[in-house]
Amino acid sequence: MPAPRKPKVLPPLEPDDRNVADRSVADRSVDDRLVAPEPRAGDDDKSLRPTTFDEFVGQARVVENLRTWTQAAQRSARPLDHILFTGPPGLGKTTLAHLVASTLGAEMTTTSGPVLERPRDLAGMLTKLGRGDVLFIDEIHRLRTHVEEYLYSAMEDFKIDLAIDEGPYARSVTVPLQRFTLIGATTRAGLLSKPFRDRFGIQERLMPYEPLELERIVTRSARVLGMPIAGEAAAVIARRARGTPRIANRFLARVRDVAQAGGQPRITEATAEQGLAMLGVDQEGLDELDRRILAVLAESPGTAVGLKTLAVATGEEEGTIEEVYEPYLIVRGFVRKTARGRVLGPNGLALLGIDPPPPPPPGDPARLPQGMLFA
Numbered sequence: 598m599p600a601p602r603k604p605k606v607l608p609p610l611e612p613d614d615r616n617v618a619d620r621s622v623a624d625r626s627v628d629d630r631l632v633a634p635e636p637r638a639g640d641d642d643k644s645l646r647p648t649t650f651d652e653f654v655g656q657a658r659v660v661e662n663l664r665t666w667t668q669a670a671q672r673s674a675r676p677l678d679h680i681l682f683t684g685p686p687g688l689g690k691t692t693l694a695h696l697v698a699s700t701l702g703a704e705m706t707t708t709s710g711p712v713l714e715r716p717r718d719l720a721g722m723l724t725k726l727g728r729g730d731v732l733f734i735d736e737i738h739r740l741r742t743h744v745e746e747y748l749y750s751a752m753e754d755f756k757i758d759l760a761i762d763e764g765p766y767a768r769s770v771t772v773p774l775q776r777f778t779l780i781g782a783t784t785r786a787g788l789l790s791k792p793f794r795d796r797f798g799i800q801e802r803l804m805p806y807e808p809l810e811l812e813r814i815v816t817r818s819a820r821v822l823g824m825p826i827a828g829e830a831a832a833v834i835a836r837r838a839r840g841t842p843r844i845a846n847r848f849l850a851r852v853r854d855v856a857q858a859g860g861q862p863r864i865t866e867a868t869a870e871q872g873l874a875m876l877g878v879d880q881e882g883l884d885e886l887d888r889r890i891l892a893v894l895a896e897s898p899g900t901a902v903g904l905k906t907l908a909v910a911t912g913e914e915e916g917t918i919e920e921v922y923e924p925y926l927i928v929r930g931f932v933r934k935t936a937r938g939r940v941l942g943p944n945g946l947a948l949l950g951i952d953p954p955p956p957p958p959p960g961d962p963a964r965l966p967q968g969m970l971f972a
């Protein structure tokens with residue numbers, strides 16, 4: 598058997614930035630990360646947000662379901678069931694919440710898990726909701742336990758207990774609420790308790806977008822920004838945006854700046870390449886942590902690596918790896934999930950220049966179904 602080729606080492610993303618390389622991934626703020634899918638100051642999220650289901654590209658099954666549930670609720674004049682949106686950041690959870698509310702013609706109140714410190718903060722919002730209104734709680738996995746438990750009776754029986762008076766005279770009264778719809782969004786569904794999750798009648802998971810879908814999103818966003826873009830340029834941006842509309846839009850905005858600074862009337866493929874090179878985005882749109890994950894898996898290409906080991910080796914939380922990073926790496930074939938753990942997928946092997954390991958012998962559990970869901 599020929600000696601295995603030595604794995605190629607990927608060049609660091611920001612070769613001159615010593616500081617970034619010196620700090621551990623865990624202490625680095627998300628803002629340092631070029632392709633951070635979380636919103637950042639300067640993201641033009643609002644104006645680029647689709648305003649109807651028709652403008653919302655991709656996630657076909659989720660959109661079809663939501664259209665059906667909202668139509669049914671409207672025809673029968675009953676408030677919609679509570680909805681939980683799960684998926685990596687930047688894929689459209691907040692956008693879908695807005696679309697559901699506007700399709701229902703409902704008022705939407707927005708808050709987020711970490712902001713609601715006490716049940717009282719929640720009570721104030723709940724008692725103001727009208728029939729059929731939407732309460733949107735972003736990062737719902739970060740609700741404190743006692744606030745979460747306070748929500749249970751609101752979600753199920755549409756009533757809450759309000760404390761009145763304090764000390765020896767403390768008592769509480771039960772206040773009825775209008776029938777509202779709670780929409781929760783989370784990147785970490787695994788952190789929600791089962792009783793909480795079970796109270797959402799509708800649960801939808803968003804998956805990373807295909808390059809062709811992102812291309813349509815980039816083309817539409819360019820139109821909204823008033824800057825024409827060549828098809829090939831949109832394709833270049835789409836391929837490197839980690840399956841994430843928010844990242845695609847952010848790349849587009851910078852590439853547009855490059856075009857404008859150069860006095861160009863439209864974004865060409867060359868401008869897109871130049872802009873992305875200036876941002877230090879690699880050909881695959883992978884960031885530092887993606888590369889660390891691949892590097893760990895490359896150390897023993899034939900052996901599956903468990904999530905815990907991967908977390909320790911990369912210095913990132915298990916949940917973040919599983920729910921923020923892996924979905925894209927799996928969709929693109931860089932990583933494959935097997936019954937035993939993670940291994941490099943065909944594209945991961947190709948990227949790192951590693952020969953595929955020999956297939957495991959028949960009967961080996963590694964031959965069992967390989968996370969076909971995303972293959």
Ligand SMILES: Nc1ncnc2c1ncn2[C@@H]1O[C@H](COP(=O)(O)OP(=O)(O)O)[C@@H](O)[C@H]1O
Nearest residue numbers: 642645646654686687688689690691692842843
């Ligand atoms: N399917 C889509 N079609 C077009 N634009 C989208 C789509 N999904 C998301 N976007 C864009 O990406 C940005 C991030 O979406 P958002 O709903 O805030 O993501 P999340 O709440 O999941 O983090 C939005 O401003 C919107 O412009």
Ligand SMILES: [Mg+2]
Nearest residue numbers: 690691735782
């Ligand atoms: Mg959001």
